[in-house]
Amino acid sequence: MELVFLLICGGLAVISSLLVIFARSTLHSALWMVFSFFMVAIIYVLLHAQFLAMLQVIVYAGAIMMFIIFAIMMLNLRHEKDAKVNTRVSKVVGVAALIVLFLEMMLVSLGNSLSAVQGPITDTLVATHGRVAVISNFLFADYLLPFEVVSILLTAGVIGAVVLAKRVK
Amino acid sequence: MFDYIWLVPLFPAIGVLINGLLGRRIEAVNKSLIHWIACGMIALSFIVTCIIFFQLQGLPAAERIIQVTCFPWINSGVLQTNIAYLIDPLSMMMAMFVIGIGFLIHVYSIGYMDGDPGRYYRFFVYLNLFMFSMINLILANNYLLMFLGWEGVGLCSYLLIGFWFDDEANAIAGKKAFITNRVGDFAFLIGMFLLFTGLGEHGVWSLQFNEVFSNVHYLSTNQATAICLLFFIGCTAKSAQIPLYVWLPDAMAGPTPVSALIHAATMVTSGVYMIARSNVLFSMSPFALGVVATVGALTALFAASIGLVQNDIKKVLAYSTVSQLGYMFLGLGVGAYTAGMFHVLTHAFFKALMFLGAGAVIHSMHHAYHKIHSHDDAQDMRNMGGLKDKTPVTFWTFLVGTIAIAGIPGFSGFFSKDEILWKAYSSPQGHWLLWLIGVIAAGMTAFYMFRLLFMTFFNECRAGDAAEYIHDSPKTMLVPLCVLAFLAAVGGYLGVPHALGGSNMFHHFLEPVIGLGDGKLLQDATTAVTHGAQQAVHAAGHAVHAAAGHAVEAAGHHGAHHPPLWVEYLLMAVSVAIAGFGIFIAYIMYIKKREIPVALAEKYAFVHRLLLNKWYIDELYDIVIISPLRGFSYFLWKGVDVGVIDGIVNGVARFVGWGSATLRYMQSGYVQSYAISVVFGTVILLAYYFAKAL
Amino acid sequence: MIENQSIYLAISVVLFIIGAAGAVCRRNAIVVFMCIEIMLGGVCIAFVTFSRAHQSLDGIFMVLFVMAVAAAEAAVGLAIFVLMYRKHGSIDLDKFNLLKW
Numbered sequence: 001m002e003l004v005f006l007l008i009c010g011g012l013a014v015i016s017s018l019l020v021i022f023a024r025s026t027l028h029s030a031l032w033m034v035f036s037f038f039m040v041a042i043i044y045v046l047l048h049a050q051f052l053a054m055l056q057v058i059v060y061a062g063a064i065m066m067f068i069i070f071a072i073m074m075l076n077l078r079h080e081k082d083a084k085v086n087t088r089v090s091k092v093v094g095v096a097a098l099i100v101l102f103l104e105m106m107l108v109s110l111g112n113s114l115s116a117v118q119g120p121i122t123d124t125l126v127a128t129h130g131r132v133a134v135i136s137n138f139l140f141a142d143y144l145l146p147f148e149v150v151s152i153l154l155t156a157g158v159i160g161a162v163v164l165a166k167r168v169k
Numbered sequence: 170m171f172d173y174i175w176l177v178p179l180f181p182a183i184g185v186l187i188n189g190l191l192g193r194r195i196e197a198v199n200k201s202l203i204h205w206i207a208c209g210m211i212a213l214s215f216i217v218t219c220i221i222f223f224q225l226q227g228l229p230a231a232e233r234i235i236q237v238t239c240f241p242w243i244n245s246g247v248l249q250t251n252i253a254y255l256i257d258p259l260s261m262m263m264a265m266f267v268i269g270i271g272f273l274i275h276v277y278s279i280g281y282m283d284g285d286p287g288r289y290y291r292f293f294v295y296l297n298l299f300m301f302s303m304i305n306l307i308l309a310n311n312y313l314l315m316f317l318g319w320e321g322v323g324l325c326s327y328l329l330i331g332f333w334f335d336d337e338a339n340a341i342a343g344k345k346a347f348i349t350n351r352v353g354d355f356a357f358l359i360g361m362f363l364l365f366t367g368l369g370e371h372g373v374w375s376l377q378f379n380e381v382f383s384n385v386h387y388l389s390t391n392q393a394t395a396i397c398l399l400f401f402i403g404c405t406a407k408s409a410q411i412p413l414y415v416w417l418p419d420a421m422a423g424p425t426p427v428s429a430l431i432h433a434a435t436m437v438t439s440g441v442y443m444i445a446r447s448n449v450l451f452s453m454s455p456f457a458l459g460v461v462a463t464v465g466a467l468t469a470l471f472a473a474s475i476g477l478v479q480n481d482i483k484k485v486l487a488y489s490t491v492s493q494l495g496y497m498f499l500g501l502g503v504g505a506y507t508a509g510m511f512h513v514l515t516h517a518f519f520k521a522l523m524f525l526g527a528g529a530v531i532h533s534m535h536h537a538y539h540k541i542h543s544h545d546d547a548q549d550m551r552n553m554g555g556l557k558d559k560t561p562v563t564f565w566t567f568l569v570g571t572i573a574i575a576g577i578p579g580f581s582g583f584f585s586k587d588e589i590l591w592k593a594y595s596s597p598q599g600h601w602l603l604w605l606i607g608v609i610a611a612g613m614t615a616f617y618m619f620r621l622l623f624m625t626f627f628n629e630c631r632a633g634d635a636a637e638y639i640h641d642s643p644k645t646m647l648v649p650l651c652v653l654a655f656l657a658a659v660g661g662y663l664g665v666p667h668a669l670g671g672s673n674m675f676h677h678f679l680e681p682v683i684g685l686g687d688g689k690l691l692q693d694a695t696t697a698v699t700h701g702a703q704q705a706v707h708a709a710g711h712a713v714h715a716a717a718g719h720a721v722e723a724a725g726h727h728g729a730h731h732p733p734l735w736v737e738y739l740l741m742a743v744s745v746a747i748a749g750f751g752i753f754i755a756y757i758m759y760i761k762k763r764e765i766p767v768a769l770a771e772k773y774a775f776v777h778r779l780l781l782n783k784w785y786i787d788e789l790y791d792i793v794i795i796s797p798l799r800g801f802s803y804f805l806w807k808g809v810d811v812g813v814i815d816g817i818v819n820g821v822a823r824f825v826g827w828g829s830a831t832l833r834y835m836q837s838g839y840v841q842s843y844a845i846s847v848v849f850g851t852v853i854l855l856a857y858y859f860a861k862a863l
Numbered sequence: 864m865i866e867n868q869s870i871y872l873a874i875s876v877v878l879f880i881i882g883a884a885g886a887v888c889r890r891n892a893i894v895v896f897m898c899i900e901i902m903l904g905g906v907c908i909a910f911v912t913f914s915r916a917h918q919s920l921d922g923i924f925m926v927l928f929v930m931a932v933a934a935a936e937a938a939v940g941l942a943i944f945v946l947m948y949r950k951h952g953s954i955d956l957d958k959f960n961l962l963k964w
Contacts, residue, residue, distance in 0.1 A: 003867055003870070007870070043874065097849050121920055146924070150931040160938070
């Protein structure tokens with residue numbers, strides 16, 4: 001049952017990602033992207049990471065994609081075919097390299113079994129304490145510093161965006 | 170007072186620093202301050218030396234070797250070298266006369282260099298630096314410090330030969346001296362390396378004299394021969410022996426006080442000193458000693474033959490110096506180290522005297538020519554003559570020097586030269602042929618020295634209009650002449666041989682150092698080392714015994730092998746007779762019948778030209794060594810340097826330039842091509858890990 | 864080892880490669896940006912898979928930080944695109960090679 005669900009969601013994620021690439025219109029790409037993110041969120045759920053699935057939907061599908069669609073609207077992009085393509089050869093080479101990379105990565109992910117030490121977050125622990133409580137306990141204890149650093153990064157990003165996009169008179 | 174030996178080299182060094190750093194200003198303010206500082210430093214140095222010398226005299230003979238370590242100099246692994254000085258009769262004797270004569274020549278230079286504005290202070294700086302180096306050379310208690318002095322005197326020699334570098338010939342003469350000396354220094358250095366490693370193999374990592382000499386028995390005879398020969402090559406350059414003597418006659422381009430101090434009295438004898446110092450080492454190698462003796466005898470004869478026909482007053486003296494140095498090496502080579510050193514001492518007196526006398530003559534001539542604005546050569550004897558009455562002090566002192574060098578009994582040269590000749594005949598390493606060469610050279614010496622005397626001081630004056638302006642030099646120049654004349658006259662009485670009823674004080678004085686006559690390998694200040702040395706002698710077996718035995722007979726006046734006394738008297742008479750004969754011929758040729766030399770020169774034109782052009786040795790060297798070297802250098806320059814090395818360098822640069830020009834196209838500026846590069850990098854990294862996992 | 868682990872990882876790899884291909888090939892800067900987000904999504908799946916397999920929260924936090932960085936990146940990146948468009952009237956990446964030799 002879970003496998004079927006996984007295959008369907010995975011397949012849809014892959015297909016929608018391909019459509020992101022092949023869609024002619026940028027807006028269509030963005031919409032397929034949203035769909036793809038939803039599929040990824042479902043995969044997170046299948047991996048018992050419901051909290052992440054929520055964030056994926058809220059942050060990615062909600063906020064970031066909002067940004068992108070907003071930018072697309074603002075820039076009024078047309079189909080551009082006039083540009084002479086002077087990087088085609090290197091792109092073909094790049095795709096060829098990507099195929100090799102793909103094979104190598106598949107070899108890595110399918111050829112090896114994970115046999116590392118088991119951590120403390122067992123299903124029983126999660127069941128007794130609740131998922132969000134466990135995550136927050138760790139996030140605000142062990143990962144406090146990275147958490148704060150990320151907040152600084154976000155602030156810097158916001159300031160940077162404002163400075164860059166400000167129209168210089 | 171022994172502990173204050175470091176003051177001796179320190180004073181000249183202070184003089185160098187003061188005059189070298191502030192000389193220009195001092196000279197602008199007060200010129201006489203320059204020579205007061207320079208001479209004063211040498212005088213202080215001399216006083217300290219005297220005190221130490223007489224204190225040393227007060228000690229019993231066996232305790233007359235004192236090591237004074239000042240501070241560590243080079244500490245590098247097994248090489249532990251100190252700035253350390255050795256006080257023993259040999260070094261103190263050498264230091265006494267070097268500093269003494271040095272002081273006199275400093276005083277003399279005050280008058281001689283007076284008319285050389287702007288460089289006055291520089292001259293005294295160089296002289297002081299020379300004294301500093303020479304003192305280090307003499308007092309050093311290890312080969313490395315000796316080498317420091319050795320190089321230092323070479324440098325000063327170069328600087329002073331080329332002192333008047335405005336004239337290119339002088340600069341070239343300086344270079345010639347320097348480069349020739351480099352050859353010898355190189356050999357010395359290699360010899361030192363050999364010695365160091367040779368003894369190091371047996372755990373004696375040292376270049377200190379006492380340690381080296383008490384352990385020489387570790388060296389095989391071949392090693393000792395190689396080391397000795399290399400050292401001797403060093404000496405042939407520094408002390409102007411065949412084949413590296415060629416620089417010395419040219420070195421006369423320098424100011425005359427320099428010729429007297431460096432190129433006659435002191436520096437050139439440092440080779441003799443070095444061999445005398447290393448006598449234990451040389452005693453191990455009869456072959457090396459034979460080479461030394463043969464080269465010395467040949468040089469004595471060869472240089473004397475050139476001296477016969479030279480017309481430049483300083484050139485004659487230069488060849489005479491080479492010839493006399495040959496005598497010294499002859500003495501050393503037959504194992505008569507004391508005789509050699511004795512000749513160093515007496516030669517320093519009379520040769521310094523004669524050079525200073527020649528300098529006084531040149532000075533007078535130069536001034537006279539200057540008065541009448543003539544540019545004639547002030548050094549050419551053909552322009553002189555009749556100076557006897559015009560410069561009486563110079564003449565009388567010069568006469569003393571000439572008699573001394575000619576070997577007239579009663580004067581210093583007779584005793585030392587005769588001792589060498591006697592040892593050349595009588596010592597086990599000696600040979601009647603060596604004696605014969607020596608005697609012939611002695612006759613030639615007497616001839617050319619009196620020829621010089623007669624041409625310069627007798628007959629009519631050939632200076633033309635300048636004649637009336639010629640007069641004696643200033644007092645600062647004449648006083649040193651008188652002092653040296655006195656020493657040249659009586660210096661020989663330090664070493665009156667037993668055959669003439671003397672006690673040979675000089676020999677006894679040097680015995681602790683050249684003390685093989687006592688049958689000991691090396692006496693040291695500490696009895697412990699002496700014991701060690703004696704034990705070493707016993708332990709080392711017959712090789713050392715044989716060498717020591719040779720030296721015993723060579724240096725000893727009571728050796729087993731001893732020709733009868735009448736032979737000594739006979740040989741003495743022969744050499745005196747030959748010297749007298751030489752003087753007589755000179756008298757005939759240059760006073761009585763002055764047409765003879767011209768006639769002879771015409772009759773034997775070839776020989777005359779050969780001698781006048783110094784056997785064409787310079788030209789021979791030019792063809793055999795310098796031209797091929799120049800060609801080879803040209804090849805190295807054009808072929809190797811420009812072609813290969815520059816080619817490689819430029820090629821690398823060109824390759825990098827080409828590569829950069831090509832590779833810059835990778836920097837396309839398109840962000841996606843950079844992304845592709847990242848992909849490639851990842852592919853390769855993963856491939857690498859796969860390959861590793863396989 | 865969890866159930867279907869290789870399938871999760873395969874999906875992750877496929878998403879990553881698709882994203883990379885798009886990032887390499889597409890000329891529209893915004894699409895390239897979205898393709899990078901797809902790549903990040905693929906990587907995040909792998910992280911979560913490992914996190915689950917190891918019974919650890921580290922992978923989950925990694926994904927959290929990736930999201931935060933992606934948000935900041937989106938803000939700055941889109942501001943840059945707006946700027947580019949303003950200057951050149953286009954966000955075609957093939958037209959921008961200002962940083963070349």
